[in-house]
Amino acid sequence: xxxxxxxxxxLSVQEGDNSIINCAYSNSASDYxxxxxxxxxxxxxxxxxxxxxxDKRQGQRVxxxxxxxxxxxxxxxxxxxxxxxxxxxxxxGGNQGGKLIFGQGTELSVKP
Amino acid sequence: GAVVSQHPSWVICKSGTxxxxxxxxxxxxxxxxFWYRQFPKQSLMLMATSNEGSKATxxxxxxxxxxxxxxxxxxxxxxxxxxxxxxxxxxxxCSASGQVxxxxxxxxxxxxxxx
Numbered sequence: 001x002x003x004x005x006x007x008x009x010x011l012s013v014q015e016g017d018n019s020i021i022n023c024a025y026s027n028s029a030s031d032y033x034x035x036x037x038x039x040x041x042x043x044x045x046x047x048x049x050x051x052x053x054x055d056k057r058q059g060q061r062v063x064x065x066x067x068x069x070x071x072x073x074x075x076x077x078x079x080x081x082x083x084x085x086x087x088x089x090x091x092x093g094g095n096q097g098g099k100l101i102f103g104q105g106t107e108l109s110v111k112p
Numbered sequence: 113g114a115v116v117s118q119h120p121s122w123v124i125c126k127s128g129t130x131x132x133x134x135x136x137x138x139x140x141x142x143x144x145x146f147w148y149r150q151f152p153k154q155s156l157m158l159m160a161t162s163n164e165g166s167k168a169t170x171x172x173x174x175x176x177x178x179x180x181x182x183x184x185x186x187x188x189x190x191x192x193x194x195x196x197x198x199x200x201x202x203x204x205x206c207s208a209s210g211q212v213x214x215x216x217x218x219x220x221x222x223x224x225x226x227x
Contacts, residue, residue, distance in 0.1 A: 100158070
């Protein structure tokens, strides 16, 4: 089913620390997962994606981990910066018609 | 590359009027466009999937007669909110994909406020 958020979980970290944002996805048939960053008043911005045939993928300062057994996805941000403050959404795809199902999101707040 | 624009970026209208929001893919041909609605502090909810030259497919609970979607070309899709009411006030976001199943590129969103 679709994930619907009634309120956003928040994560507060100190600048320079690592951040870990978690997401539980709903559809076992999903084979493509994406993390998006959304700043206030803007559209989602692609961060990193991963296919279901992988369990880890690294980008610049970001790593995505996929655990298909428990349908869990995580985003790790190294050396978190104030500019990383935003809402982060996971999305699952590979479903009919190319649709994406978004998770509820996590609001990341970075303290300088 | 892969830039998607929306117009207007914000709009305020009176209750009962209709509002049209445009979504354009600026540097690629979008065979599929998606329309989302996002309420404050909530996630993106898919409203409908639009394929060029065919009728849009609406998600369950979304009124197709209220949210009219037209995808007349490979670079433009429009969402018209008809007879808008205050509860339609929301952030409307479109995305575009070059092929079914490929990455979606998101527009900057349109803030609709219905008085």
